[in-house]
Amino acid sequence: MLLHAWLLLVALTTLTSGLNPGVKVKLTQKGLEYGRELGIASIQQKLKTIKLPDVSGSQKVNPIGKVSYSFTNMHIINVGLPQSAVSLVPGAGIKLSIGNAYLSLNGNWRVKYLKFIKDSGSFDLSVSGLSITTTVAVNSDETGRPTVTGNNCVASVGSVTIKFHGGASWLYNLFKDFIAKALRSALEKQICPLVADAISDVNPYLKTLNVLAKVDEYAEIQYSLVSSPVISTTSVDLSLKGEFYNVGKHQEPPFIPNVFSMPPESNNMLYLGLSSYTANSAGVVYTTAGALSLYITDDMIPASSPIRLNTQTFGAFIPQIAKHFPGLMMKLLVKAAKSPVITFESSNATITATATVTAYAIQVNGTLSPLFVLNMDGSVSAQVFVRGTRLAGSVSLNEMDLTLGTSYVGDFQVKSLDRIFQMVLKLVIIPKLNDQLAKGYPLPTIGKMKLVNTQLQIMKDYMLIGTDVQFSG
Template sequence: MAGSGSVSFFLFLSLLLNFSTTHVNSNEQGYISFDISNKGLDFIKQFLVQMAETSLVPLDLPKIEKSKHIPLIGTVNMLISNLSINKIHVISSTVKAGDTGIVISVSGAYANMTMNWGYEYSNWWLPVPVMDSGVASIQVEGMDVGISFNLTNNQGSLMLTPLDCGCSVKDIFIKLNGGASWLYQGLIEVFEGRLTSAVENAISKKLRQGIVKLDSLLQSLPKEIPIRNIGALNVTFVGDPQLRDSSLILSINGLISAREAHAAPAYPHLFASLEHLLASIPLKDPASMVTISLHEKVLTSASSVYYDANKMHWIVDKIPEQSLLNTAGWRFIIPQLYRRYPNDDMNLNVSIYSPPHPKIDDDQIDLTIHADVVINVLNSGEVTPVACFSMIVSGSASPWISKNSLGGSIGLDEFYLSLKWSKIGNFHVNLVRVLMSTALRTVILPYINIKLARGYPLPTFHGYMLQNAKILCSDSWIKICSDVAAVKQLSIS
């Protein structure tokens, strides 16, 4: 990657932080968990309620026929048809997670309806039957809806099972357009109960159908997500979701595997149960909607996949101190290099020869990189390797989230250098080590940290993104505690 190799190489540690979803076998523990608090469940509930308000309407109800005997008039045959609920508005709603499932309750909702009405009656003293028809508007008030469902793991997918669903209506007000005045009370008496039952049954049935559709959507979600034709994120769920009084906990395996592989790498189980796993992760923030916990095995699996795909190789031909990529800059360090190739440009061929294994500690991520660095001289259009060094770099990264950006800083802890081979004779490796260590500490890492300090925008998902997020590192885990908000809402605020 000429021109950008140096930045790519020294940003490698920070790039590992981008991998925060995963891979799985059904009998393994999850390496990523999502702890959704009551605040987060309330956000999801509001989203589902808004969807229900729009998806439930228009809702057509079956026609209702009824006959009623009225003194002096006789038997009146009545019909209401084209019954349709056109609008539903929810005033108040709650959500609660418990051992038996998730319960969403709606209270005080109202609905607007329209219908056609008609009647006909005849008597021996009437020469012809009497009939009339018209339209009516209906206001449904005091509507309470309750729905409960359970979440289980069905071969790695979430299965949504309705447990109970009901709707009750307190009042119905009918406003007739046209017709005799005596008919109003008759319609109220005849149809009020049946209209109430029709509304309650239709909404309950529609909600159950909605849960079935939502379950089908969950079942159809992919279990693997490709990453740049190199690896695959297996987002298969592990174990049943854990429903508690204050949260819903979901777990996925969290490992990344090569694209062509059909199974995740065989890592030992971290914990005997999901409860043990969650108990071992401190620092949950109950004020946040969701707490995402990411184990260091996820970063390790990403590192292994990229290493196996030969993606840990860089040609470094641009650095902040460009004079170091010319033999003149080395004339006092490696004199014979300058004498043989005076004022020739150079590049560095950097190859990591074993996959890095990040370690997550308190407030930082530690990483040790083993690499070979070949010095190439660019002479008359030819690339001539002149020496190869074996390098071990140990450093740490401290990630942070500010507003809507992910940033951090990288520090150098230890630097080792040894000569593997040379085509220009022996020279003082210690001088080279001092030069490269000084360049890393004073030039290259400060340059990278300036870029990292600017931050990178957090990704959005279908118009939503993280808000007020915090990132914490502790005891092999990265934790992100965050709220979720619509992108438009954030831009306005």
């Protein structure tokens, strides 16, 4: 499982998107070192499963002639992998090297010679100077998920020492070198297939990648793999699609991803760059779904507020409302007129939005009488943070501008309503928006992945998340 976790981390770095990705990921040397620690522990467990077949045959041994032998019930007692390293091979993958490894096993021996003389006992075999090298190649399957394979594995045994117990020492000393050579060959043939199996065993876990991550009833984010990673001598650099879609309807937004470059950071294991394209595609999705609209009634205004949603309050600024609709409660419909636009500048994220505000008087029979329609342009500052494996945030009002769209009650000074609508924004709309933003949006994850030591910076045209990673299970 530990090797699985490491290769899941490696595979995560293969997610890409088109010519200009919405999200980029960088796996650093520090991340590779963490993966090496996990991978070595898992390979060590895998090598403990080595099963050597019984060995039998005959050998001419001077001066006694032909000796028939068999070695049975061989099993691994211990495996040690004290030295290992990972390195990046541009264009090929990730090379794992293991050196000065050792293992030990024991078993039973039996010989027959001079046709009728038999002898038997047990033996211990120690292997030292074992070395293994293999390359992990990362590709993609038809679903856009990564797959891994082990390539170019080479295993060699440095020295083999065999110690026999029981029987006549003069006898087995005559052929122990031959037996050691045979067992060395059998071991070398076992190691690389086991390493390849350990790598292949990861692929079912790669199916846990949230290629299409559900956000809520309106939106999902696609993190599919569309091209191979770029492997340099210092990092694995990749690109993810990073695009929001309406649930069940994948329609591209009317703009393309902006170009941005990841900085050469190396303090964390993993870096994610999320562009303004990703955020703005979310704005298109929620606008298209009609989710950016809200009816506001008086019971949504805090009881302590002196401003109420009724014709008496509004009549103080627009007398004709109080005259023609006396003593009635009111309802406001705030609706996005177009998709909001999110911009990232150094240390600053801003959302600009255009909406319409339609005011209604609620008649005694429940019907709505339209009073006026305002055009509202505003901007908010966004604070963004990582919570678990989700990207969350909150906003605060910067500015708001109101203009009259349509009036059903005659001319009036729109400016006089600024105080009321700033209150509506601050006490109702922004808190509801913050409640939604606090739930967060899923980041690309694989398996039981945990982000630790996470920092987030707002850069030009993108957000940069630096994080370390832990896997469990």
